[in-house]
Amino acid sequence: MDVLAPDTRELWLMQSRDCAAEPPPLDAARARFVLAVHAGHGAACRQFLAAAAFSYGAYRDTARA
Numbered sequence: 001m002d003v004l005a006p007d008t009r010e011l012w013l014m015q016s017r018d019c020a021a022e023p024p025p026l027d028a029a030r031a032r033f034v035l036a037v038h039a040g041h042g043a044a045c046r047q048f049l050a051a052a053a054f055s056y057g058a059y060r061d062t063a064r065a
Contacts, residue, residue, distance in 0.1 A: 034047050
């Protein structure tokens with residue numbers, strides 16, 4: 001498994017700190033990171049919901065439509 005560089009980790013933490021904000025564009029690595037950071041925050045956490053939707057394919061399906 002790849003380990004994030006410390007500066008990348010800090011940047012991603014800063015960009016995903018607000019549970020009420022939409023996350024920046026996600027890729028598989030960032031979605032896993034956001035899921036790990038926001039796990040347990042509940043249904044009000046937009047960061048977690050967006051990362052979960054990306055991970056489970058909802059964003060990919062709607063992008064094709």
